[in-house]
Amino acid sequence: xxxxxxxxxxxxxxxxxxxxxxxxxxxxxxxxxxxxxxxxxxxxxxxxxxxxxxxxxxxxxxxxxxxxxxxxxxxxxxxxxxxxxxxxxxxxxxxxxxxxxxxxxxxxxxxx
Amino acid sequence: xxxxxxxxxxxxxxxxxxxxxxxxxxxxxxxxxxxxxxxxxxxxxxxxxxxxxxxxxxxxxxxxxxxxxxxxxxxxxxxxxxxxxxxxxxxxxxxxxxxxxxxxxxxxxxxx
Numbered sequence: 611x612x613x614x615x616x617x618x619x620x621x622x623x624x625x626x627x628x629x630x631x632x633x634x635x636x637x638x639x640x641x642x643x644x645x646x647x648x649x650x651x652x653x654x655x656x657x658x659x660x661x662x663x664x665x666x667x668x669x670x671x672x673x674x675x676x677x678x679x680x681x682x683x684x685x686x687x688x689x690x691x692x693x694x695x696x697x698x699x700x701x702x703x704x705x706x707x708x709x710x711x712x713x714x715x716x717x718x719x720x721x722x
Numbered sequence: 723x724x725x726x727x728x729x730x731x732x733x734x735x736x737x738x739x740x741x742x743x744x745x746x747x748x749x750x751x752x753x754x755x756x757x758x759x760x761x762x763x764x765x766x767x768x769x770x771x772x773x774x775x776x777x778x779x780x781x782x783x784x785x786x787x788x789x790x791x792x793x794x795x796x797x798x799x800x801x802x803x804x805x806x807x808x809x810x811x812x813x814x815x816x817x818x819x820x821x822x823x824x825x826x827x828x829x830x831x832x833x834x
Binding site: 651714 | 762764767820823824825827828
């Protein structure tokens with residue numbers, strides 16, 4: 611079945627260091643979404659990428675969608691304690707209904 | 723704006739007990755979803771409802787039933803709770819193309 615994997619599962623960084631999480635799909639995706647979940651919270655939408663090779667930036671966050679539309683990455687420059695949380699990618703599930711399949715997530719911890 | 727509201731926020735059940743988790747959204751969205759989140763496994767789709775009056779199975783439907791009571795409300799029922807159903811349950815809704823899913827705060831369910 612359709613699978614979306616993320617690496618790494620955990621990342622522990624010092625404040626100010628950069629962070630990258632990678633997302634890989636077993637199938638080609640029409641689009642990919644990224645969500646952030648703070649500890650004890652719920653997933654919150656960050657961004658959606660649609661085009662092959664697309665790059666979008668939100669302040670210190672840079673999102674890329676691969677040329678083959680099967681992989682994506684999220685890069686955070688100069689992490690801050692406010693970046694702590696789990697980052698999920700998600701792609702549309704086949705079969706309609708606007709369903710998403712979520713990646714396994716990357717948990718980011720930031721130390722002062 | 724309340725967005726997506728889930729009740730209860732926490733619940734402890736004994737094995738074999740039944741329970742209904744409630745979800746309501748006030749964004750006039752057609753599609754609603756139930757996910758479970760377990761450590762290291764991301765979010766997995768249990769059931770979804772593409773529109774009022776329709777429901778369909780997701781990736782992990784066994785042991786659950788759902789009801790789309792009206793456009794606003796989508797409930798999840800555990801008929802005979804099992805310890806393997808200990809998890810955090812999230813409800814989400816979705817409006818139209820290009821929009822993200824909006825999540826409720828979750829229900830933390832423990833089954834002893």
